[in-house]
Amino acid sequence: MIDLRSDTVTTPDEEMREAARNADIGDDVYGEDPTVNELEDRAAELVNKEAALYVPSGTMGNQIAARVHTDRGQEVLADRKSHVVKYELGGFAQHADLQVRMLDAGPRGVPTAERVASACVEEDLHRPGTGLLCLENTHNARGGLAISPERIERAAEAARERDVAVHLDGARVFNAVTALEVPTTAITDHADSVMFCLSKGLGAPVGSMLAGSAEFVERARRVRKLFGGGMRQAGIIANPGLCALENVSDLEADHENARVLADGLDGIGGLEVAEPETNIVIADVSELASDVESVIDRLRENEVGATPFGPTTIRFCTHRSVTRDDIERAVGRVTQALA
Numbered sequence: 465m466i467d468l469r470s471d472t473v474t475t476p477d478e479e480m481r482e483a484a485r486n487a488d489i490g491d492d493v494y495g496e497d498p499t500v501n502e503l504e505d506r507a508a509e510l511v512n513k514e515a516a517l518y519v520p521s522g523t524m525g526n527q528i529a530a531r532v533h534t535d536r537g538q539e540v541l542a543d544r545k546s547h548v549v550k551y552e553l554g555g556f557a558q559h560a561d562l563q564v565r566m567l568d569a570g571p572r573g574v575p576t577a578e579r580v581a582s583a584c585v586e587e588d589l590h591r592p593g594t595g596l597l598c599l600e601n602t603h604n605a606r607g608g609l610a611i612s613p614e615r616i617e618r619a620a621e622a623a624r625e626r627d628v629a630v631h632l633d634g635a636r637v638f639n640a641v642t643a644l645e646v647p648t649t650a651i652t653d654h655a656d657s658v659m660f661c662l663s664k665g666l667g668a669p670v671g672s673m674l675a676g677s678a679e680f681v682e683r684a685r686r687v688r689k690l691f692g693g694g695m696r697q698a699g700i701i702a703n704p705g706l707c708a709l710e711n712v713s714d715l716e717a718d719h720e721n722a723r724v725l726a727d728g729l730d731g732i733g734g735l736e737v738a739e740p741e742t743n744i745v746i747a748d749v750s751e752l753a754s755d756v757e758s759v760i761d762r763l764r765e766n767e768v769g770a771t772p773f774g775p776t777t778i779r780f781c782t783h784r785s786v787t788r789d790d791i792e793r794a795v796g797r798v799t800q801a802l803a
């Protein structure tokens with residue numbers, strides 16, 4: 465199977481397995497795991513924040529951030545196609561008593577300053593007030609878009625001017641900075657908190673980082689415990705995470721593979737595929753006689769994994785466990801599957 469369903473399907477390489485075996489460990493709930501502490505320091509430095517927290521998943525990172533930034537009953541602004549809206553089980557309502565006010569971030573995946581401004585509500589007798597703006601970069605559901613620092617800045621400033629905190633769901637923020645060829649901090653400096661995943665394109669088996677001010681992270685640590693995310697000898701999984709941070713420079717190869725894949729798929733009758741900006745390739749299958757689910761089934765029968773992504777679209781994701789050869793073979797198999 466050439467598994468292009470997601471960049472989460474990567475398996476740890478030998479170096480990561482060795483790192484897990486050899487990690488210095490302690491009880492991280494007591495703050496005594498030196499490897500977790502090192503990972504947190506390193507992560508904070510990478511995104512230019514005072515501190516960072518190791519969390520079991522990106523979802524938990526986003527949920528903790530929302531809980532810490534807001535007061536019960538407030539509104540949180542998020543794109544209607546964002547991960548926090550579509551794929552986190554409505555967690556903001558369940559974990560932080562928030563009401564989501566959905567925005568349409570438009571084709572570039574980030575709301576304009578005007579849109580943010582008009583969506584913010586000021587607290588009064590009738591209105592709960594806006595507590596948080598969530599941005600996402602790269603934007604998954606909009607096709608792995610790499611959103612420029614300027615656009616992030618304009619949206620974030622509109623929120624900040626109104627005392628609304630800004631959280632960046634940067635699950636794939638290193639894909640964004642790789643595609644845009646900008647320093648990571650050019651993007652992360654505009655957010656009060658940043659979540660990024662170690663377990664996607666960077667190849668770690670588990671874990672994400674949540675970074676922000678020292679005060680934010682102190683509060684986030686308590687919420688992590690509340691959510692059941694306090695882990696004990698977590699250095700075993702954090703050490704592969706440190707290896708993952710060294711893999712940022714490999715993401716360009718995934719992007720190149722995505723372009724080759726998109727080009728190959730676009731040449732297949734019935735598929736319409738736009739040029740990808742990062743490692744996510746969206747194929748529109750509306751010209752085919754069959755629906756998304758049966759296309760996915762036919763691909764699976766031909767040993768290619770892809771994900772249903774919309775009424776007429778499927779997603780392919782490149783990652784470090786697939787090679788250029790795999791990509792070329794995958795194009796051949798898709799051609800065969802749809803013939």
Ligand SMILES: *Cc1c(COP(=O)(O)O)cnc(C)c1O
Pocket residue numbers: 520521522523524526547548600602604633635636661663672
């Ligand atoms: C994957 C993803 C997450 C959540 O990460 P998990 O570790 O799977 O919980 C959050 N946001 C975006 C944009 C993602 O792609």
